[in-house]
Amino acid sequence: MGQADGTLARHAWMGLLARSQPGRLAAAVEALGTPPGHDWLRAPEVGAVMVRGRVGGAGAAFNLGEMTVTRCALRLASGEVGHGYVQGRDKAHATRAALVDALLQGPRAAEVEAGVLAPLRADEAARRDLRAAKAAATRVEFFTLQRGED
Template sequence: MTTTFSAMDRRGWMSLLASADEARLTELWQGYGADPACELLRAPEAGGVMVRGRMGGTGAPFNLGEMTVTRCALSLQDGTVGHGYVQGRSKVSAEIAAKIDALMQTGAADALSAAVLTPLAEEKQKAEDDRAAKAAATKVEFFTMVRGED
């Protein structure tokens, strides 16, 4: 499965970057090779957010709990602004995510997508498939046999 991201898929790449492993994201970013000059609008900072949920996706919202998030905002030299929000306290991941967000809004989107986002998306999909296969292997089918007692 190959995944490609376009400028229309900002929600998709932001979601992918938000949960990416710091070591893997850093490795792919360094492999991309271009680290653009930028001005930090908001230096990476950690904070907490309240996670809300809904029963069945449609019920009344309720507070599920708190989660630590790190955010960063920056501006490239051409004025393009990028934002990064990642789970946990990784300031490095938040800054890389903000740079990727900014670059994905420029002409570098195709090369960056191929070098960083597509491998992350494929690895995430493989992990989800492996988890689903492991869960399916433990599935138990319950049924009732007719015993003929009427």
């Protein structure tokens, strides 16, 4: 895997960790066993970021508003560095996300992929499917009985 592929993969798993349900992430991390020791590079802290938007996806950028986020960074005893950024004020969620990010860069990556990321992907897909089913239930199909063409 090239550096660009690795960067894209890390981007994807960090997004998944940030979007995950805090309880599900906690259960998945707990199932891995005792978390390895780590040192804080940046202890969990709560702050705000400006959310920007674009009209139509291509228009001029505008400030939509602020969003609360929690971030942290840690270094495992083995040297891998992990970062966690999550929406809201959940310091434990950010810590778990950073821990998983660091573990995915080390020798336990395959175990963490199977034990943490795979279940979180399944949960996210199930939530997406449920949302799509709810939207489909309100869909109205229009049809004509006669088209007016003779």
